[in-house]
Amino acid sequence: MSLAAVAPMRLTFPDLVYAQGSPLESVVAACERIARSNAAVLLTGETGTGKEVFARLVHRLSARAAGPFVPVNCAAIPESLLESELFGHARGAFTGAAGPRQGRIALAAGGTLMLDEIGELPPSMQAKLLRVLQDGAVEPLGSTQAQQVDFRLVAATNRDLAAEVAAGRFRADLYYRLLVCPLELPPLRDRPGDVPALAQSFLRELDERRLIEPEALALLCKWRWPGNVRELQNVIERLSVCAQGPSLRAEDLPDDLRDEVPSAPSVSTGDRPAEAVFSAPFATPPAPAGAAPQKPTLPVDLAALIRDLEESYIAAALEQAGGNKTIAADLLGLGRTTLVEKLRRRAKDAA
Amino acid sequence: MSLAAVAPMRLTFPDLVYAQGSPLESVVAACERIARSNAAVLLTGETGTGKEVFARLVHRLSARAAGPFVPVNCAAIPESLLESELFGHARGAFTGAAGPRQGRIALAAGGTLMLDEIGELPPSMQAKLLRVLQDGAVEPLGSTQAQQVDFRLVAATNRDLAAEVAAGRFRADLYYRLLVCPLELPPLRDRPGDVPALAQSFLRELDERRLIEPEALALLCKWRWPGNVRELQNVIERLSVCAQGPSLRAEDLPDDLRDEVPSAPSVSTGDRPAEAVFSAPFATPPAPAGAAPQKPTLPVDLAALIRDLEESYIAAALEQAGGNKTIAADLLGLGRTTLVEKLRRRAKDAA
């Protein structure tokens, strides 16, 4: 899986870098124990703490290492599609292209299924997932018979699932099912000792041979890292780009980091920075990397979409034609009167 | 790039005009460093500070200078169209002249993609963009396979993205991704020394040979310029048109500028003047002319374009629905029979 030289040129996510004595040591040790079993795992931690990295670690350390690792980002898939995405659907009689689709769960047979942002799972899916965990079988949409699937579940979230349960947004029975092997990933600010190792690892991936000056490193270690490892990754990249001298100096760091007020380490899982406050409709949940195929956002109002498209083009053509409708119609390959009528309708609808 | 004599007669945007000792000097220096890398750039600054100019600068200074520069104004495109605009859609029956649309991202292959007003990006597009940045690949609507694209991203906004993140309107992970190389453009009022040079540059483009009287120039330098460079451009043009004497006098300036109360320079990045209501001289609308490099390519076969778009969406919906036309129609907000009819026509046309 080397992305080689892709465009925006990103580093591949680091494979578990930490320092001696890091709190991560105990987490890794826990992973090793856990991996041997087949029990469900629940990873919790802020954005950017590397939940997928640890999910893969559990997979690799388990007896299923040779099987598939299937990541699914629950938050990145429109609710209406989640079901067919997870469970698949039986007959795809038509369409040629798709045909009958395996669900992600079925694809994880013999391997590990990672459900990221499981806190975003809508209630109906929670119920269905629970059934699957109990029966060890999935029943694709439209199909009559269940299909046994042997998979291991690793769930992850940056929400406080217990609070979600208390608020009635997450099923208690599913919660306890997931809670068999809880693994909490500490935020980067609570393990500043890992910062140097991580920084060095990122530098190596950048082919950056200069060193970070001690003063700069000290600043890095003191920063709160609300975006955790991913934020560090970006800062390092930026540092490498911006620094001009023979070494990477504190002056080359972003202002925020230099205006540092030494932050108290967070109190366990108490505060979840920033993004906790979603108000917005469509509450954009932080959905870290790595899962879910592209797929256009459906459902969509096709009629409205086409109206918009048409309107955009008509407006552009009119502008280019300087308001001359005859020319504009030509530009669009439409009859003149057709364009006129379209405009009239539009004006009418507006009123 | 001379637009020569287009209808409303606009000046071409100036190519980076500033005075010696201007704060822009350090910004330009930063651009030079940044340009060498492939990292994402985030431009921030008020309306009219020339974000696109700097985006082009980064492009020209980079190794990609020979490649395309593709500007996209996220705020200027209806939300429903953004997806097909950015990602494109797979081909339809026959291409005609305009044919199957490449997305803007794909068009930026080998070059630079500028996403202006990125703060306006709706949540679903934020998620998709993040994926593209991570994978370096796009998957056009209706197509099943992803396509590798090598591009460099320059994002721009006049919002406070950090605040947007805190408010839950902008994804934290995408934010950190963009923050690799932040570049802040100072408002014109904080660099009054650039005003004379800019004014002279605009006059030259207007073929205006008269000179600005010192008193008028002084007024220009003192004005707050809520609309920044673009506002200055408008004022100069107006001045040239209105002045009748052998020189450009203070009396020819709009009243607002002459009633000047010497304004304190803005306190660093503190306030972002609500560009909505600024009572500019000459009723400067926030973003007239020079902006909006949107403009779909014309001429175009609108009917064919719409057919293609429709086909792509239908194909995608059918796939997601697993061939179930009832569900697919729902996904598209169409009546079931309507969808069936559309399919029938399509099949008929193919034959």
Added chain:
DNA sequence: GTGCCGCCGTCAGCACCTTGACGTGTCGCA
């Protein structure tokens, strides 16, 4: 087996859109 349910294809009715033709108003030029 029988009945129910969901999905599908067809078709006729109808609203809507497109199209071509016509009349008007304006501009420029003889």
Added chain:
DNA sequence: TGCGACACGTCAAGGTGCTGACGGCGGCAC
């Protein structure tokens, strides 16, 4: 002033696409 060129708005005719209803077909439950 008169004439042609040009662009516009309107309208009636004809076509097109949408809609709702109907019947067929297969799976599943009882």
